[in-house]
Each structure stands twice: as C-alpha cells, then as structure tokens.
Amino acid sequence: MKVPFHDIAQRYAEEREEILACIDRVLSKGHVFLSEEVDAFEAAICLYTGAQHCVSLNSGTDALMVGLWALGISRGDEVITSPVSFIASAGAIAHVGAVPVFAEVGDDQNIDPAAIERKITPRTRAIMPVHWTGRIADMDAINAIAKRHELAVIEDAAQAMGARYKGRHGGTLAVCGAVSAHPHKILAAFGDGGFLLTEDAEFARKARLYRNHGREARDNAVMFGVNSRMDSLQAEVLKYRLSRLDAIIERRRRNVALYRQIIKPGPVYIPPETPEVFHPYMMFLVQADDRDRLHEYLAGRGVQTRVYYGTPLHLHEASQKLGCKRGDFPVAERQCDRVLALPHAQHLTEEQVVYAAKQVNLFYGV
Numbered sequence: 001m002k003v004p005f006h007d008i009a010q011r012y013a014e015e016r017e018e019i020l021a022c023i024d025r026v027l028s029k030g031h032v033f034l035s036e037e038v039d040a041f042e043a044a045i046c047l048y049t050g051a052q053h054c055v056s057l058n059s060g061t062d063a064l065m066v067g068l069w070a071l072g073i074s075r076g077d078e079v080i081t082s083p084v085s086f087i088a089s090a091g092a093i094a095h096v097g098a099v100p101v102f103a104e105v106g107d108d109q110n111i112d113p114a115a116i117e118r119k120i121t122p123r124t125r126a127i128m129p130v131h132w133t134g135r136i137a138d139m140d141a142i143n144a145i146a147k148r149h150e151l152a153v154i155e156d157a158a159q160a161m162g163a164r165y166k167g168r169h170g171g172t173l174a175v176c177g178a179v180s181a182h183p184h185k186i187l188a189a190f191g192d193g194g195f196l197l198t199e200d201a202e203f204a205r206k207a208r209l210y211r212n213h214g215r216e217a218r219d220n221a222v223m224f225g226v227n228s229r230m231d232s233l234q235a236e237v238l239k240y241r242l243s244r245l246d247a248i249i250e251r252r253r254r255n256v257a258l259y260r261q262i263i264k265p266g267p268v269y270i271p272p273e274t275p276e277v278f279h280p281y282m283m284f285l286v287q288a289d290d291r292d293r294l295h296e297y298l299a300g301r302g303v304q305t306r307v308y309y310g311t312p313l314h315l316h317e318a319s320q321k322l323g324c325k326r327g328d329f330p331v332a333e334r335q336c337d338r339v340l341a342l343p344h345a346q347h348l349t350e351e352q353v354v355y356a357a358k359q360v361n362l363f364y365g366v
C-alpha cells in the first residue's frame with residue numbers, strides 16, 4: 001500500500017472544475033491586483049476568523065515582516081521567538097533590522113512562557129509565539145507577560161488556519177497574527193500567499209500601504225513600501241477553498257484520532273490535546289525513538305513521512321552571529337532529533353492511516 005504525504009495534485013484533481021472556474025472568472029474580468037476578488041477574500045477571512053481586518057499579502061513571511069514593520073519594530077530591537085519553527089520566523093525579525101532572541105519550548109513544541117520571561121531585556125520590544133503545527137501556544141500567559149512588560153505580541157499563525165484557543169481563532173489573539181497560505185498549508189493557494197489579521201484599523205492601514213509601494217493613490221506614495229500584494233487568482237481560489245476548510249479539518253482530525261488509537265505509547269510520544277485548543281492539524285508531528293531508522297523503515301513500506309524540522313532555528317548557520325550554540329535549548333534540540341511528521345492529510349482513506357499506524361508499531365515490535 002502507498003500512503004503519500006502531500007496531496008497537491010490529488011487535490012487539484014478533486015477540485016479541478018471549481019478551480020478552473022475561479023481562474024476563468026478572474027481572467028475574464030482582467031483585474032489581477034487589488035480587485036473585488038481580493039476584497040471578497042479578505043471579507044470571507046474576517047467572517048471565518050472573527051478578525052476586524054484582514055490584509056492579504058504575498059506570503060506568510062511577508063505577513064510577518066509587514067506586521068513587525070507596522071508595529072514599529074526596527075534596528076536594535078529584540079523580538080523573542082521560538083527555536084522550533086520554520087526559519088522565516090527568525091528571518092522576518094532579522095529583516096526589519098531587529099534581533100531574534102530564542103526562548104526554550106515545552107513538551108508541546110510551543111514556546112514556554114516562563115522561558116520568555118527570562119529572556120526579556122531593556123531592548124525587548126515584542127514576543128512572537130509560533131503556533132507550531134497549528135497548536136496554539138499558551139496565549140493567556142504570553143499576553144500577561146507582554147502586558148506586564150509593555151511588549152507587543154505578533155502571532156506567527158502561519159500554520160494556525162482553522163485553529164482556535166478558548167474559541168478564538170489563531171492570529172486574532174494578539175495585536176496581529178500572520179497566516180501563510182503556502183500550497184502545503186491547510187488553506188492552500190496554488191502558489192505563495194499569506195495575510196495579516198488584526199483588530200487595529202491603523203495597523204491595517206499601514207500594512208495596506210506598505211504592501212502596495214506605499215501608494216495612497218496611483219501617483220502618490222506617502223512612504224516607500226514594497227510589492228507584496230496577493231493576486232486576484234490566489235484570492236479567488238483561496239475563497240473557494242475556505243468554503244471547504246472545515247470539512248478538511250474534520251478529515252484530518254479523524255485521521256489523527258486513528259493514529260492516537262493505534263500507535264502504542266512508549267517509543268513514540270504524541271503531544272496530547274488540551275481542552276482550550278482546537279487543533280486543525282496543519283501537521284501531525286510525533287516524537288519518536290530512533291527517528292531516522294523509523295523514517296526509512298516506513299518509506300520501505302510505502303509510507304511517506306517528513307522531518308519538520310531536524311534543525312532548530314538557533315543551530316542554523318545564519319544564527320551563528322547571534323552567538324547561539326548547541327546546548328542552548330536542550331528541549332528544542334532533543335525534539336528536532338526525534339520529530340517526524342506522519343501522513344494524515346484529508347485525501348487519505350481510513351485504510352491507509354490504519355496501515356501507516358500499524359507499520360509504526362511493527363517497527364518497534366510492539
């Protein structure tokens with residue numbers, strides 16, 4: 001049996017008619033930027049997430065950078081973030097001129113609020129929790145720390161589409177949240193895409209200016225910005241896919257529940273669910289003994305798995321100039337040595353998931 005990890009081509013096959021209709025609608029009108037389709041997508045995201053404002057952008061990375069910029073974070077400032085993330089979290093901080101400062105994670109792979117507190121200095125301006133795999137970080141504790149120290153909080157909600165914390169959507173739990181619509185995300189464009197969520201009208205205004213060269217009118221740039229607009233094709237496809245999101249999350253959660261039932265505890269640790277977080281499972285990561293051999297064993301039996309990621313952010317070459325070294329964040333390092341993403345996406349049948357889960361048990365002989 002084959003259990004594939006990604007589903008981009010299969011997804012297209014399932015949605016072909018609707019996607020082609022989206023493309024046809026946009027191209028027939030000929031408005032490919034800042035069109036009514038983009039407005040309609042942003043309105044649909046606000047309705048779904050409960051955010052006051054959605055500013056669509058070119059990518060999740062741009063959403064982080066534009067968000068930091070609109071918060072006024074710049075040279076010399078420090079932003080505390082998680083070493084367990086995709087490199088864009090730290091990269092965005094560095095690109096606005098600030099310094100990424102890492103803080104240790106907990107068993108759930110999210111930043112540990114107590115570790116944040118220990119990293120605060122007079123230069124700290126903001127905290128950037130990452131909702132890793134779509135599991136929301138401990139936002140009550142993080143917001144309380146931010147309030148006590150007068151810091152801004154920007155959520156890296158790149159993986160958190162469909163995620164909720166105490167009923168509120170990821171990315172709406174702080175001053176702003178950055179979401180990715182990369183093709184591997186749950187709400188997937190067919191190229192790069194992302195957006196910012198915020199309650200703050202002035203923040204949204206600045207982000208809109210910045211994404212469009214700082215132009216208030218065609219011939220008046222009130223500041224120097226960048227080109228980071230989401231195009232109308234992506235917006236129209238994403239609006240269509242948003243209508244299917246809940247069904248997709250349900251199928252992913254069903255697949256994860258099967259894994260939880262079948263995989264024997266011991267050599268494999270699966271972070272438990274908590275009552276305050278609704279987890280959409282953008283990714284399903286387990287922490288496994290002898291991870292690399294398990295990965296190969298599963299590949300040999302047709303089960304595709306992925307290591308997301310084998311290197312914590314502080315051990316990338318780019319982080320060397322921050323003075324980071326192995327041993328700085330032992331929990332994060334151990335997790336990166338053990339982490340494995342199992343295939344759980346919506347296209348998989350129950351039979352495929354049961355097969356994959358049983359292969360994990362077979363590897364350990366349990």
Ligand SMILES: Cc1ncc(COP(=O)(O)O)c(C=O)c1O
Nearest residue numbers: 059060061086088158180181182
């Ligand atoms: C946690 C995290 N932050 C930021 C990003 C960047 O998003 P994008 O790829 O849309 O630029 C990603 C995407 O993989 C991510 O997983």
